[in-house]
Amino acid sequence: MQLIFYTTVSPEEYCRQGKDFPFPEPDYCPHCRIKVPPQKHGFFDRNAITADFSGHILIRRYYCQYCHTTISYLPSFCLPRFQYCVDLIFTGIRLMLEFNFSLRGCLKFLKGRCRQFYWDISHLQFYLRRFLASLKSIMLGLRQILPRVQLPEEMPAKKEGAQKVLRLITTGFAHIQSFSTRFYEALGYAFMAPLPNILA
C-alpha cells in the first residue's frame, strides 16, 4: 500500500538528502494494524518534476511480516502515478480556471517561470479534464476533511462549480500539499486519480 506523508521539504532538498532523509517510521502496520513496527524494506526510485527540479527521488518502503504488505511513503509534493509535482499541476489548473488563462496563455506563463518545463497543450488539457471530472469526488473529500464546509448545492456550470471548489481548496488549506495529503488519507486515493467506480 502507498501512503502520502506531509513534508515542507522541496523535491530538490529531498533528493539531495537521499537515504539520510528522516522518513516516517510507522510503529504499527497501517494495513493489518498489528502493533509491531513494519520492517525497513529498501527503496524504490521514481521521477519527480517541478518548476525548478527534475530528478529521481527515493521512496522508503516497509514490509509487514504479518500481513505480507509492502508499505511505501510518498512525500506530499508527489501525486501517486504522476511524475509532475502537485504544486505545478495545481498552479496550471488555477491559472486556467481561476485566472482564466487560455491553454496557450497558461503554457506560455509557466514556460516563462519554470526552468524545467516540457509540457505542451495536451498536458494542460489532461490535467484540466481530470480535475473537472474529479469535482464530485473532491467535494466528497472536502466534506470529510472540513465537516463545516459550505459546498455548492448544485453545480451550475462546470467551470463555475470548479471555481468554487478551487476557492474552497485555496482558502481551506495553507498549501495544495496539505489538501492533497489529507484528501488521500481520508479517501485512500489521490484527488487527481481517475474516478473510482463508486462515483463514476
Ligand SMILES: [Zn+2]
Ligand atoms: Zn500488516
